[in-house]
Amino acid sequence: MLLFEKRETVSTKLKAAIPLVSVFLGLVTGAIAILFTRTNPIIVYQALVKGAFGSVYTFSETLVAAIPLILISAGLIVAFRMNFWNIGAYGQYIIGAIFGSFFALNMPATMSRPLLLTIICLAGFLGGALWGLIPAALKAFWEVNEVITTLLLNYVALYILKYLMYGPWRNPESHGFPLSKPFELNAQLPRLLPRTRIHFGIILGIIAVIIVYIIIKKTKFGYEIRVIGENKRAARYAGINITKNIFIAMAISGGLAGLAGLAQLSGVIHMLQIEINPGYGYTAIVVAWLASLNPIIAMLISVAFGGLEAGGYQIQMAIRVPFGIVGTIESAVLFFLLGGEILKKYRIKLRRNIL
C-alpha cells in the first residue's frame, strides 16, 4: 500500500524535475501511441524535431506558433492565479480575431499603417476581453460555473465565425470558399526577419509577459488575485473587491487571447477564414500549468510547445502522421505533471506491513 507522508519543504531540484520528467514521460506515451500504428516512433520524433528546430526556417515557424501560446498563456496565468478557470481562450481568440478583422477589412487602404495596426490590436484585445467578461460577470454576480460558461461560449464563438464566413463577410471573389477579403498591407503586422513569418506579435508577446509578471508579482492587484485564488472567504473577510478583480483579471485574460487571435490573422494568415487555429487556446492551458503559473517560464515552454505544434504539422505533411499525436502528447504531459505534483506535497513510501 502507498503511504503518503506530508512534506514541509520542496527542493528547487524537485520543482524543476517534475515538469521535465513529465515532458519526457509524455513523449514516451506518445511513442507508445505511435507504435500501435506500426510506425517507428524514433523516426517520427526525429522528423518532429527536424520539423521544429532543424533549420532556420523551421525554427522560425516554431517561433511563429509560439507567439499565440505566449500571449494566451500569459493571460490565462492571471485568471488561473485567481482560481478562475478560463477555458474560453479558444472563443476569446476567435472573437478578438473577428473584432480586429472588422477594422482591418473596413478601413481605407490609405490609412497610416501604425495607426490602423494600433486600432486593430486594440480591437482584438477588446473583443477577447468582452467575450471574457461575459462569464466573468456571470461568475461575479451569480456564481455561474465558469468552466461550463467559458466552454460553451467557445462553440458560440466558432459558429459566429462560421456564420460570418459563409454569410456577410465572405469575399464575393472567393469562388464560394468561406474566406474574407485579404488584409491590405496597412493591416498586416510587420514581419521581423526576411524569409520567415516571424511577426511583430512576438514583441507584443514579450511585452505582455513582462507586464503580467510585474502585475502578479509587484502590484496590489496581483496580491489580491492571489488571495482570492487561495482562499475566497479570506478575501471577502479582508474586504477585497472580488467582483472588480474578476472583471479586471478576465479582461486581461480574454484580451490577451483576443490579441493572440488578431495577431495570428494580421501577422500570419492575412485574412479571416474558418481555420484560424483557436486550438492554441487549449494548448496554452497546458503551457500555463506546466509553468506553475509563472509567465516567464510559460514563455519558454511556449517555444517548446510551438515546436511541438510546428513539428506536428511537418510530420503530418511529410510522413503522414496525423496531427492528433500532438494533443495526445500534450495531454499525457499534463497527466504526468498533475500526478507528479503530489511529490511536492508528500513523500511517498511503500508501507511495509508491520502487523
Next chain:
Amino acid sequence: MNVTATSILITLLATTVRSGTILLFPTIGEIFAERAGILNLGIEGMIIIGAFFGFVVSYTTQNPYLGFVVGMLAGGIASLIHAFISITLRGNQVVSGLALTIFGLGITSFYGQKWINNKLPESIHAVAIPGLSKIPFIGPVFFKQDYIVYFSYILVLVMWLILYKTKPGIHLRAAGQNARAADAMGVNVNATRYFWTFFGGLMAGAGGAYLTVAYATFWLEGITAGRGWIAVALVIFAMWNPVNALIGAYLFGGIDALQFQLQASGTTIPSSLLSMQPYLLTFIIIIIATLIVRARHLGAPKELGTPYAREEK
C-alpha cells in the same frame, strides 16, 4: 392537426429521444461521479473515445451491439486515468478532466484519420415493443426505438432507485457530502469514488458509442462536437437527480433534432446560426439552473472536487 403535421412531429420527437439518449448516458454517469465527490470534466474526451471504439469495433465485426459494449468499456478505462490522478494522487480535478478531454480528442484524431467518412454497414435498428408501441403518439415516439434506448429508460429508473433506496446509494452520497463521516462509518471512500468515476466513464463511453453505432453511423474527427460539455451543464440543470437528467437530455435532444430538421428542410436561416442553438440554449439554461439551485439552497455535493486523505487533520 392534420395527418402530415402529426407524423412530422412524431418523427421529430422520436429523433429527439435518440439524440437525447446520447446526452442522457453521460449526464447520468457524471451525476453519480459528482455525487461521490469526483468532478470529471473529461466527459467530452471519454465520449469521443467511446464513439471511436464503438465505431471501429462495429465496423470491423459488423456487430453494432458489440461495438456499443466495447465503446462503453473504452470510456470506462479512460476514466480510470482521471480516477487515479484525482483519487490516489490527489491531483487537481479540473485540470485532470481537461487533460482527459484533450487526450480523447487527440488520440481519436490520431487513430481516427483513416476511418473518416467510413459508414457502418450494419447499425442498430429500432424494435417496436408490442402493445406499447401501439399507444397513439406516445407509442411511436418512445416505444419504436432501439434496444439501447430501452436500456436507457431502465437505467434511469434503476439509478434513481440505487441513489435513494439502496446502501450503495447512501454510501456514495455520504462520500461526496462528508467523506470523513463516511470513512468513520466504515465506508471505503476512495473505493466508492473509484467505482462511480468508472461508472461515469462507462456511461460517457455508452453515450459516445450510441452516437456512432446508432445515431450517426459514421466517423468524423471531433464528431462529439461539445456534447460532453452540454452533459456537464445538464448535471447542474438536473440538480444531481437522474430523473431530471432525463428531462434535460431530451430537452437538448429536442433542440438538436429541431435545428437539424430545420436545416434539412432548406430554411433560409443560416445553418451556422441553427447549429449554434444547442450551445446558446445550454448557456442560458445553465444560468437559470444556477439561480434556481441557489434559491433552493440545493448546491453541489459539498466535497465535490476535494480529495480525501484520512490521516490529515
Next chain:
Amino acid sequence: MDEIIVQAKGITKYFPGVLANNHIDFELKKGEIHTLLGENGAGKSTLMNILDGIYHPDEGEIYIKGKKVHIQNPFDAMANSIGMIHQHFMLVDTLTVLENVALGLKSQGLYIDKKEISKQIETISKKYHFNINPYSKIWQLSVGEQQRVEIIKTLFRKAEILILDEPTAVLTPQESEDLFKILNQLLKEGKSIIFISHKLDEVMEISDRITVLRKGKVVGTVHKKDVTKGYLAKMMVGREVLFSLERKPLKRRGEVLKVKELEAYNDKGFKALKKISFSVFGGEIFGIAGISGNGQKILAQTITGLRRATRGKTILNDADITNASPKVIANKGVNYIPPDRLKVGLIPNLDTTENAILRSYDREPITKRNFIDHQKAAEYAKSLIRKFNIMVPRIDAPVKLLSGGNMQKLLLAREIAERPKLLIAVHPTRGLDVGATEFIRKQLLKERDNGLAVLLISEDLDEILMVSDRIGVIYEGQIMKVINIEDAERNKIGLLMAGVNSPKN
C-alpha cells in the same frame, strides 16, 4: 467488575514532525467511566482514533477482552464492539437520521429495509428518551439532537465500549447533565465508557478513573476519589494553572456598537437572527454565550458586512454601518477574529508576511501607487512577530505550518495592530493549548483595559465567565437576557442557553 475490557500497550504514533502518542499504556475496565484528560494536542484524540481504526499505530498492541486485535478500520472497531462519538459529529447532514444510521451497516443487504431500521431506532430512542424522528434530515436537528443520533448509531451497532470525544463542548450545562444521566444508564447496562475531556469540573463529576496525557505521554492514571481539581490541572499542564485571570476594575466608556433589531438569514435560507438587539461599550468585554448554531456566526458575519442584514441596524459610534462593505466597516474600526482561522482568517498556503499584511496591504507604507513594497511588508510582519512573540519556522514558510496557537497569535496581532474601536472575537481559543489560551485571553483583557470594545462570542461558557464584563445569552437568534458578571450564575445561564427564561426575572 474488574474485568479489563480494553488494553492498549505501548501505543506510538508519529505524524510528520510530531510524536502524537509516545508509548502510551491505557486500560478500561468493564462498567467504568475512564476519562482521558489532557490539553488540546496532548494526543487524546489520536489515541482514540487508533482504537477506532481511523489511524494505525506505528508501534504497540491493543487487546480487547484479553484478545489481541488489529483494528484496521472503523469496521473492525465496530466488530470489536467499539463505538466512537467524535467531537465533530460524523454525520452527513443532507441525509436522514435513518440513512446515517444505515451508513456502513454490514447487516443490511443491497436494499435498505427502512421500516426495520426505523423500528429499531425508535426502540433505542424510547429507551433513553431521545425523541428523535428517524426521517428527519440531520441539518434540521439541533446540536444536542445530533449528538443523540451519534449515540443511537453506536447502540444500533451493539457497541459495548463507547468513546466520547469532548462530548460536552457543544452542550449547555443542563444538556451535559442529561448526557451524564444517559451515560450512567449505559453503565448500568454493562457498557464501558471512555470519556475525553479537558474540563476539570465535569471530569471530577463523572469519572471513575482518570488517565492524564501530556505531549503524547501518559503522566499517570488516578482514581477520582484520590485527587483534587488543582492536582489534575497540574498533572495536565505541568505547572500551576490559574482558574481565573486577574482583571482590573471595569472602566466603562461610551457606547461603541449598537445592534438594533437586526435580522439575517443563514445559508440554508432560514432566519438566523430575529430582531436581535444589544450594545457594547468601550472598555468592556461583552460576551455572547450560547449553544452552537443559535446565530452566533451569523451575527458576527452580519456586523462585519460579510452577510446582508435584511432588517434592523448596526451603529458604530453613531454612524450607521448596516450592510456597508466589509472594507468600509473594517476601515471604520471594526476588526474581527473569525471562528475558523484556516478557512476565513488566514490563507493557509501563503506565507507569514502575506498573511500579516492582509489588512494593511493597500495602504502606505506597504503599498505606494498600487505597487507593493515587499521589503516594507516583511518588516511589518516581523514587527507583529516580535510584538506577540510568534514562533514561525521561516517567515516565507506557508502559514499552515504554524502551530494553532501561533496562527491565532498572528491573526490577533494583525487585527489588534489595526487599532480598532471594536474587536469581535469568535471562539478565539478553540483548539489551543493552555498556554496559548491564557495568552489570547490576557490580550483581550489588555485591550479592554485600553478602552477597546470587545465582543466575545464563544461556546465555551467557562471562557465567557472568565473574561466578560457583561454576558448576553443568545438563543435562536435572539438575546434572551443580558447579565452583569457579578450576577452571573452558571445554571441560570445554562437554562437561558436552552431557551428557558425563568419567570421570576
